[in-house]
Amino acid sequence: MQKLRLVNPTVVSLAGLAIVLFIFTTPYCHSFFDTYGIVSTPSSGSGRPIAAKNSTRAVARVPKGCDIFRGEWVPDDGGAVPYYTNRSCPFIQEHQNCMKYGRPDLGFLRWRWRWRPSGCELPRFDAAGFLDAVRGRSMAFVGDSLARNHMQSLMCLLSKVEYPKDVSPTQNQEFRTLHYASHNFTVSVFWSPFLVKANVSDSDNGGGRLWNLYLDEPDDAWLPLVAGYDYVVISAATWFTRPSLFYESGRLVACYYCLVPGVPQLTLRYSLRVAHRTALRAVASLPGFNGTAIVRTVSPMSHFEGGEWDKGGDCRRTRPYEARVAGLDLDFYTAQVEEFEAAEKAARERGVRMVLMDTTAAMVLRPDGHPSRYGHWAHENVTLYNDCVHWCLPGPIDVWNEMLLQMLLP
Numbered sequence: 001m002q003k004l005r006l007v008n009p010t011v012v013s014l015a016g017l018a019i020v021l022f023i024f025t026t027p028y029c030h031s032f033f034d035t036y037g038i039v040s041t042p043s044s045g046s047g048r049p050i051a052a053k054n055s056t057r058a059v060a061r062v063p064k065g066c067d068i069f070r071g072e073w074v075p076d077d078g079g080a081v082p083y084y085t086n087r088s089c090p091f092i093q094e095h096q097n098c099m100k101y102g103r104p105d106l107g108f109l110r111w112r113w114r115w116r117p118s119g120c121e122l123p124r125f126d127a128a129g130f131l132d133a134v135r136g137r138s139m140a141f142v143g144d145s146l147a148r149n150h151m152q153s154l155m156c157l158l159s160k161v162e163y164p165k166d167v168s169p170t171q172n173q174e175f176r177t178l179h180y181a182s183h184n185f186t187v188s189v190f191w192s193p194f195l196v197k198a199n200v201s202d203s204d205n206g207g208g209r210l211w212n213l214y215l216d217e218p219d220d221a222w223l224p225l226v227a228g229y230d231y232v233v234i235s236a237a238t239w240f241t242r243p244s245l246f247y248e249s250g251r252l253v254a255c256y257y258c259l260v261p262g263v264p265q266l267t268l269r270y271s272l273r274v275a276h277r278t279a280l281r282a283v284a285s286l287p288g289f290n291g292t293a294i295v296r297t298v299s300p301m302s303h304f305e306g307g308e309w310d311k312g313g314d315c316r317r318t319r320p321y322e323a324r325v326a327g328l329d330l331d332f333y334t335a336q337v338e339e340f341e342a343a344e345k346a347a348r349e350r351g352v353r354m355v356l357m358d359t360t361a362a363m364v365l366r367p368d369g370h371p372s373r374y375g376h377w378a379h380e381n382v383t384l385y386n387d388c389v390h391w392c393l394p395g396p397i398d399v400w401n402e403m404l405l406q407m408l409l410p
Contacts, residue, residue, distance in 0.1 A: 059129035061409050066120035068403050069358040073320040073365055073396075076114045083125060084394055089156035093148070098371050098392035113320060115362055115399045125402045127161045131183040133408050138186040140226045143235040144193035146299050149390050150233070151189050154401045156393060175221075188229075190222035193239035194271075195279035201245055205259040211244040215274040218282040227288035231408070233357070234279065235296040237332050238389060240272040248274075269328075273335040280343035284352055293347065294407065295340045296357040296400070298332040300325075300364045301389060315388035317368040325364050333360050355407060359400055369396035 062068055086092055115122055141151040155164065155178070164178035164187070174191030197214040204210060226232045243257040246266065254266040283293045305315065325333060340356050347354040363369075371387040391397035 057126075057129050057132040059126050059133065059405070059409060060123035062117065062120045062122060062406055066117055068117045068120075068122055068406055070361055071115060071117035071122075073113045073362075074116045076112055082394060083398060084156045084159060086393075089159050089393070091152045091155040091159070092393045093152060098395070113366075113396070115402070122399075122402055122406070125157050125398065125405060127158050130401075130405050130408075131158060131161055131180060131185060133405065134185045134230075135183045136185070137230040138188070138228070139231040139233065140222075140229045141187070141189045141233045141235075142192055142222045142226065143195070143233075143296075144191070144237075144239055145390065146238065147233070147235050148189050148191075149393075149397060150235070150296070150400055151187065153391075153393055153397045154187070154404070157398060157401055190225065192219045192222045193236060194275055195219060195234065195236045196275045203245065203258070203260060205243050205257060208243070210255070210258050211242050212247060213244045213271055213275065214247045214250075215271060216248045216278050218278055223279075223282055223286065226283075227286055229289075230291040231294060232283065232289075232291060233294045233296060233404075234283070235299075236275070236279075237272065237298040237336075238301060240268045240275070240332075241301070244268075244271060246271055246274075269331045269335060272332055273339060276336055276339040277342070280339055280354070281346060284343050284347035284350060284354060286352075289352060292353040292355065294355055294357050294404070295336065297336050297360040298329060299389070299391075300329050300360065300367075305367070315367045315370045315372050315386065319368055320365045321367065323364050323367075325360060329360065329364065357400070357403065357407065359403065362399060363396065366396040 141147045158164075158180070162180050162182055164180045166176065167179045167186075168175065168177045172191075175189065177186060177188040179186050194211075194213055195218070197217040197219050199212050201210040201212045240256075244255060245252055245258055245260070245263070246254045246256070252263065254264040254270070256266060256268045256271060258265075280293070280295065283289065305317075337356065337358075340354070344354040344356075367388070369391050371390060371392055
């Protein structure tokens with residue numbers, strides 16, 4: 001299998017992908033923590049992060065100079081056992097619980113295929129080593145349902161060592177905080193699908209309500225709350241496919257597919273770029289933030305085949321394939337990288353560390369890793385479209401945390 005290459009954009013129609021995202025990201029009545037009543041050894045004190053302690057565990061790491069984000073998926077012939085299953089990890093969101101809902105093939109599972117960077121080997125995830133590396137620290141995941149997908153993968157990987165206690169200060173299921181008492185490690189998720197201030201508009205485009213995006217205003221639902229965190233993992237992309245009105249300096253300046261007379265039409269590429277510019281520069285200059293901002297690039301939205309998402313499109317492949325980042329995936333990726341580079345320079349001047357978690361190249365090769373129709377029972381009387389956006393747990397997304405661990409090591 002050849003390494004992935006970035007190419008010039010091609011035309012890709014997502015035609016309403018936003019609706020399928022809404023279906024699979026709507027909050028549930030009970031969180032996965034409440035559902036399973038997960039608790040761990042009671043924590044002492046306030047649960048706030050303390051100064052990091054020196055780790056005594058030797059964690060395998062890649063050699064200096066190895067690019068862990070460029071490589072290929074290769075069969076894991078070593079007979080490695082799975083990190084976890086849907087029976088051993090209670091943190092899997094129902095729509096990503098592919099094993100529970102009867103997916104017949106098992107080739108997509110993380111241990112059947114492993115990511116091999118060009119020029120080195122990526123060590124398997126070391127749960128105890130990860131917890132040692134983040135002892136006394138805190139980590140926030142900010143973004144949409146894929147940020148939650150990422151965090152749930154991490155929690156499943158860590159469940160081999162410890163279950164956390166839910167210490168969330170709110171009942172809002174989109175804002176959760178967990179504490180790993182034995183390592184004094186706090187992990188949180190903040191729902192902010194656009195990263196900037198946004199709300200549902202009173203206007204519609206004939207097919208549904210529009211979103212108001214205030215592109216130059218950071219989202220207060222997360223920004224001031226992450227100042228005390230050691231690591232902030234930032235990601236967003238999929239919600240920008242929704243028809244939206246664009247505001248800057250409090251004034252309506254343009255829109256994407258709003259069909260409002262007199263309002264200039266711009267593309268969703270514009271809104272994603274400006275929102276990332278606003279959010280990343282706000283983190284770089286956030287008072288009190290002295291941690292590391294980790295910017296994760298777009299997770300592919302182009303894995304629907306045989307039709308669009310609402311016209312029979314599906315992701316039925318059972319193994320990795322050769323592919324190129326193209327179309328909207330490439331446009332989003334390019335904008336994110338360019339805005340990261342500009343924000344990183346400003347952050348460095350202020351003494352804040354900002355790094356890029358460039359997962360797009362690896363994940364575009366894994367159309368076999370999505371739930372497809374296996375996010376519910378086949379006999380259920382529900383209207384759900386094939387999910388080719390989120391990732392099965394366990395599944396290829398677990399490699400994000402193998403990469404994350406390497407990024408955390410000194």
